[in-house]
Structures are given as structure tokens and as C-alpha cells.
Amino acid sequence: MAGALSLLLAFHFLFTFFNCSSLAAIANxxxxxxxxxxxxxxxxxxxxxxxxxxxxxxxxxxxxxxxxxxxxxxxxxxxxxxxxxxxxxxxxxxxxxxxxxxxxxxxxxxxxxxxxxxxxxxxxxxxxxxxxxxxxxxxxxxxxxxxxxxxxxxxxxxxxxxxxxxxxxxxxxxxxxxxxxxxxxxxxxxxxxxxxxxxxxxxxxxxxxxxxxxxxxxxxDCVSIGPGTSKLWIENVACGPGHGISIGSLGWDSQEPGVQNVTVKSSSFTGTENGVRVKTWARPSNGFVKYVLFQHLVMVNVQNPIIVDQNYCPDNKNCPNQVSGVKISDITYQDIHGSSATEIAMKFVCSKQNPCNGITLEDVNLNYKNEPAQSSCINADGKATGIVQPNSCLYN
Known part of the structure; x- marks a missing residue:
């Protein structure tokens, strides 16, 4: 009995010692x-x-x-x-x-x-x-x-x-x-x-x-992504009001680090100006955007659910050549559905100097006033798989 009591006292001492030591190890x-x-x-x-x-x-x-x-x-x-x-x-x-x-x-x-x-x-x-x-x-x-x-x-x-x-x-x-x-x-x-x-x-x-x-x-922007960003993961974000989740503006500087390996998934956009956007200045630049995945997204009354705009130049100032040098490639839009607040739900306005390529649309379903929406493409190369609505305007 005495031995058991001694053992209990020893355990109590050790517990008290280590507990107090751990508390003392944190300065408050x-x-x-x-x-x-x-x-x-x-x-x-x-x-x-x-x-x-x-x-x-x-x-x-x-x-x-x-x-x-x-x-x-x-x-x-x-x-x-x-x-x-x-x-x-x-x-x-x-x-x-x-x-x-x-x-x-x-x-x-x-x-x-x-x-x-x-x-x-x-x-x-x-x-x-x-x-x-x-x-x-x-x-x-x-x-x-x-x-x-x-x-x-x-x-x-x-x-x-x-x-x-x-x-x-x-x-x-x-x-x-x-x-x-x-x-x-x-x-x-x-x-x-x-x-x-x-x-x-x-x-x-x-x-x-x-x-x-x-x-x-x-x-x-709910989330804005600037030059030199890589390995960015965005998941389960509810955006609205706001301008959406934007890569850019990019390409202000002629020498600029690119954006790569970005994932935006399982997120929603409600009443926003944009859904997922890539935006570049219409200026010479060696910047780039590549390896981007937009996946499992819900749009509710969004003005531009899917948009790439490489002609960004507010008031036509500070854009000496009016052409973006930023190279956009390998962007996937997968399982994106919901409603557009404008007739054109997908818009790809890419650079004449560096056309977008490797754009993939997979299982996209966006409507406008409960009717099929439209798409618009300039200098954009890619493919569509599965159900894609509005119809893809990408060239192969």
C-alpha cells in the first residue's frame, strides 16, 4: 500500500512539474x-x-x-x-x-x-x-x-x-x-x-x-493577385459585393515577375462586378500568367462571370503601345455554373502580340435571364469539353 502511495505521489509530482514547466515556457x-x-x-x-x-x-x-x-x-x-x-x-x-x-x-x-x-x-x-x-x-x-x-x-x-x-x-x-x-x-x-x-x-x-x-x-477585388505570386490556393471563399477574384492588374512594368500555379475552387460570387478575372495593362511587359485552375464555382447575378481583359487602360492614359506584352496560357475553367447579369458571360479579350493559349473550358453552364448566355473571344486559343454553355468561341 505504501509503495502504491509513493508511486501516486511520484506521478503527481511529475505531472505538476511538466504542467508548470509548459506554462512557464509561454510568455504572456x-x-x-x-x-x-x-x-x-x-x-x-x-x-x-x-x-x-x-x-x-x-x-x-x-x-x-x-x-x-x-x-x-x-x-x-x-x-x-x-x-x-x-x-x-x-x-x-x-x-x-x-x-x-x-x-x-x-x-x-x-x-x-x-x-x-x-x-x-x-x-x-x-x-x-x-x-x-x-x-x-x-x-x-x-x-x-x-x-x-x-x-x-x-x-x-x-x-x-x-x-x-x-x-x-x-x-x-x-x-x-x-x-x-x-x-x-x-x-x-x-x-x-x-x-x-x-x-x-x-x-x-x-x-x-x-x-x-x-x-x-x-x-x-475580394482577392487581388499581383506580380510574382506562385503556389496560391483559394478555397471556399464567398465573394460579394466586390469586383471578384482578380489576377492583376499585371504588366505595368516592362520587367515584371509572372503569376503561376494558382487555384481558386469551391467559391461563390454574388452580385459582383466580375467572377474570376485576369487583367493586364495594354503595355509592353515580359510578365506572364500560367497554370491556373478555376474549379467548382457558383455565380449569382455576376456581371462578368469569366473574363480575361488584356486591354486595361483607364482613360486611355499610360499605355504607349496599347498592346499587352503579358503572356497568358494554361488556364482551366472547370465546373462553373450560375447566372450572369449581362448577356456576355464569358469574355476573352487577349493580346494581339501574345494571344492567349491553352484555355480549357470544362462543364461550364452560365445563363442570362434564364436563357443561354453568350461568349466573346479575341485572340484566344483553347478547347471545350463536356457541357459548355454559352457555346465556346475559342479557336483551336
Whole structure:
């Protein structure tokens, strides 16, 4: 009996030791304890930067915790260049609020900026960009700031964003630029359909980015894909309002990295300006788009469900030769169905210099006012298999 009791005490000691050790191995930084006020009025920027500095200096995994409440945050940069920490979790149970005066951050480029970080996770919370007044300024043609992207990651690796909401951003909601391996899950983006330049998620010069199970409604592209993007996976995204999911605009620069290995699947578009779009400037460029799969998509009253536009040139300015040099090839549209808000549901306007080739349509069924829609093709080569409605206009 005494032996059994001794064994139980030994197990209890070991359990307590390892449990306490694991807890001690995580450093916790509560922004309220560092001076942040949850009243939405007191500038809490210093407390957030202090929490970040402490988490970076720690050699243990660290959590920065934002309790419930509204926290006013000015433009803030969180740099990982000197971080010792292998992993920092930012858990947000409250709302971060941008200054109501857009001049405070409107010229800064970014509101919340992470650069050169590795292993950062942002979990939960709401980011309120308070962009309404700036949108009104822009729509009135006054001299206004460019506006700030709400949340930006630059030159970073192994990023995770889970369950985050972004509302009323001044400009882009989320930006992933020159990053490797970023996973965005359960993102909610909300801004009115007439809010200018409020792209939901913009990805460029990045590889290994995944966007899953998200709902995006905004005034520009739900997801926009810039030059140098590869191995991008987008799945189960509900888009609307907005301009759809767009590759581009590409080809502004004559020397520009291409876009390749992009998958957009099992997603829906409701009342959007476009469904899936590829858009390039009518300018000389060595850029390209290749190996793209659009699969299992539902269109509901979408103006341009499937569109390639290589003649992008607003107001016929800045397009010296009026011909796109971007080469588009190997794009597959598979199992796409629903309704178009315009008679032409499929439009391929490709470059005269570099015609689109390797376009595949497979099991596409799009209607207009419960009647078969139409298609339009210029300089587009490809094939159609299975049931394709509207009839393919691609040449072989």
C-alpha cells in the first residue's frame, strides 16, 4: 500500500512539474497591463509596441493578448528583424480602431504593419479602419491622402491569420507582400460596394499562400493577385459585393515577375462586378500568367462571370503601345455554373502580340435571364469539353 502511495505521489509530482514547466515556457503580455485602454479613445499604440518589444526579446514562445474592448491604435510597425522569438501569437478578443481623422494614418501607407517576421499568428479580433470619411473625400474628387492598408505583412515567413474580421479599411484590408507560407483562414472582410480601392486580400511577390473558408464583401477585388505570386490556393471563399477574384492588374512594368500555379475552387460570387478575372495593362511587359485552375464555382447575378481583359487602360492614359506584352496560357475553367447579369458571360479579350493559349473550358453552364448566355473571344486559343454553355468561341 505504501509503495502504491509513493508511486501516486511520484506521478503527481511529475505531472505538476511538466504542467508548470509548459506554462512557464509561454510568455504572456496583456496589452492592458502595459497601459492600453479599452475605451476606443485613448491612444494605446505605445502599449502595443511595448508588448511586441517584450515578446520579441523573449526566447520563449510568446502570446500578446488583447482583451475585450475597443483600442485606439495609430500607425504601428512591428518588426521582426531583431526578434529572438521563434513564435509569437497575437490573440485578439477586442477591436482595434484606427484614428477617426484619416490624416493621422492616411499617408503612412499601412495602419498595422509587420515586416521581416517569422512564425507570427494573429487569432480572432476585429480591425476597424474607419475609412468612411476618406472614401467620401475620394468620391468628392478632393485632394485626399492615398489611404492606409489595414493589415500588411512584408518579407515574412510562416504567417497564420485565423478568425480575423476587418471592416471599413481606408484602402486594402489585408496585404501579403514578399512572403513565404502564409495561411489565412476564416477571414471576414466588410466594406460597402462603393468604397474605393478596398481590396479584401491582396497577394503579390509571395509563394505558398492559402486562403480558406472566408467571407469577403468590399468595394474592389475580394482577392487581388499581383506580380510574382506562385503556389496560391483559394478555397471556399464567398465573394460579394466586390469586383471578384482578380489576377492583376499585371504588366505595368516592362520587367515584371509572372503569376503561376494558382487555384481558386469551391467559391461563390454574388452580385459582383466580375467572377474570376485576369487583367493586364495594354503595355509592353515580359510578365506572364500560367497554370491556373478555376474549379467548382457558383455565380449569382455576376456581371462578368469569366473574363480575361488584356486591354486595361483607364482613360486611355499610360499605355504607349496599347498592346499587352503579358503572356497568358494554361488556364482551366472547370465546373462553373450560375447566372450572369449581362448577356456576355464569358469574355476573352487577349493580346494581339501574345494571344492567349491553352484555355480549357470544362462543364461550364452560365445563363442570362434564364436563357443561354453568350461568349466573346479575341485572340484566344483553347478547347471545350463536356457541357459548355454559352457555346465556346475559342479557336483551336
Amino acid at each position: 503580455y496583456n496589452v492592458q497591463n502595459l497601459g492600453a485602454k479599452p475605451d476606443g479613445k485613448t491612444d494605446s499604440t505605445k502599449a502595443f509596441l511595448s508588448a511586441w518589444a517584450s515578446a520579441c526579446a523573449s526566447t520563449q514562445a510568446a502570446t500578446i493578448y488583447v482583451p475585450p474592448g475597443r483600442y485606439l491604435l495609430g500607425a504601428a510597425t512591428f518588426s521582426g528583424q531583431s526578434c529572438k522569438n521563434p513564435a509569437i501569437n497575437i490573440r485578439i478578443d477586442g477591436t482595434l480602431v484606427a484614428p477617426s481623422n484619416y490624416d493621422a494614418i492616411g499617408n503612412s501607407g499601412n495602419w498595422i504593419k509587420f515586416e521581416r517576421v517569422t512564425g507570427v499568428s494573429v487569432i480572432g479580433g476585429t480591425l476597424d479602419g474607419q475609412g468612411v470619411d476618406l472614401w467620401a473625400c475620394k468620391n468628392s474628387d478632393k485632394n485626399c491622402p492615398e489611404g492606409a492598408t489595414t493589415l500588411a505583412f512584408y518579407n515574412s515567413n510562416n504567417i497564420a491569420i485565423n478568425g480575423l474580421s476587418s471592416i471599413n479599411s481606408q484602402k486594402f484590408h489585408i496585404l501579403v507582400d514578399e512572403c513565404q507560407n502564409a495561411k489565412l483562414v476564416g477571414i471576414k472582410v466588410s466594406a460597402p460596394g462603393n468604397s474605393p480601392n478596398t481590396d479584401g486580400i491582396h497577394v503579390e511577390k509571395s509563394t505558398g499562400v492559402t486562403i480558406l473558408n472566408s467571407k469577403i464583401g468590399t468595394g474592389d
